[in-house]
Amino acid sequence: MTGVTELGYVRFGVSDLSEWRAFAADLIGLEVGGEEADRLYLRSDQWHHRIILEQDGSDDLIGAGLRVAGPTEFADMQTMLRDAGIAFELADEATARERRVLALMTLADPAGTPIEIFHGPQVDSHRPFHPGRGMYGRFCTGGGGVGHMLIQCRDVQKTLDFYRVLGMRGSVEYRIPRPDGEAMEIGFVHCNDRDHTFAFGLPCRKQVDHLMLEVDNLDDVFFTYERISESQYPVVISPGKHANDHMFSFYCLSPSGFQIEIGYGGRPATHQSEYYTGDTYGHKFQPPGN
Numbered sequence: 001m002t003g004v005t006e007l008g009y010v011r012f013g014v015s016d017l018s019e020w021r022a023f024a025a026d027l028i029g030l031e032v033g034g035e036e037a038d039r040l041y042l043r044s045d046q047w048h049h050r051i052i053l054e055q056d057g058s059d060d061l062i063g064a065g066l067r068v069a070g071p072t073e074f075a076d077m078q079t080m081l082r083d084a085g086i087a088f089e090l091a092d093e094a095t096a097r098e099r100r101v102l103a104l105m106t107l108a109d110p111a112g113t114p115i116e117i118f119h120g121p122q123v124d125s126h127r128p129f130h131p132g133r134g135m136y137g138r139f140c141t142g143g144g145g146v147g148h149m150l151i152q153c154r155d156v157q158k159t160l161d162f163y164r165v166l167g168m169r170g171s172v173e174y175r176i177p178r179p180d181g182e183a184m185e186i187g188f189v190h191c192n193d194r195d196h197t198f199a200f201g202l203p204c205r206k207q208v209d210h211l212m213l214e215v216d217n218l219d220d221v222f223f224t225y226e227r228i229s230e231s232q233y234p235v236v237i238s239p240g241k242h243a244n245d246h247m248f249s250f251y252c253l254s255p256s257g258f259q260i261e262i263g264y265g266g267r268p269a270t271h272q273s274e275y276y277t278g279d280t281y282g283h284k285f286q287p288p289g290n
């Protein structure tokens, strides 16, 4: 079946590239893999990049790159989108070259989240990943993509329907009780073994609430946590474990105001729906400034 296979890369518009360079490399451990006048390419494995930072002042997500397997699936995806009445634009050759992919189309989800569907990323196997600071292990990417994101959403059901057209699976996985007796529903979708690629339904001030990067060694979670705790970037959600993906993680504020989650131990997608009313433990919200 034709469908997206991973969150291959993300693009963020940022205000301050030099601040981001120090945050990403010195604190998080990402590699600055390339630099141009108005952008930085960040690596977490042997791809040319997994994150593009573009100086445009938006401090928000400007592109979520979803991969399809190859040219056949890229053509099939266009047919599926047309059949579903979802508008998209084929990118020109220059834009595809700039993203280091063979072909690219752009579209938006129901909340306006900018999506880029591509095939054929540039993989620089001649340049082994070199973390920006010492790491005990590595970032987990492989078939699971760069990580996951919590994104803007106005209607959980419409958002689930949209991502199902792209070939993803998923449903509501949290029903969090509210003081008024109702429940806040959070939807999750996956397209590979990573438990989820997108989550949506929680209040989100920007197009993106957080990007999760997974590491394969618990020591890197706490090593990063210690470095962040000693930095100017607040820990926004304390260490804890999620009920759905079993990820042990914490969240910190990035220089752009959205968050970065550093996680360890996520379980593969279950392929059967179930829901939770809260997390396993920890993950206390600590509003910045308090």
Ligand SMILES: [Fe+2]
Residues within 6 Å of the ligand: 148, 150, 210, 212, 261
């Ligand atoms: Fe997350």
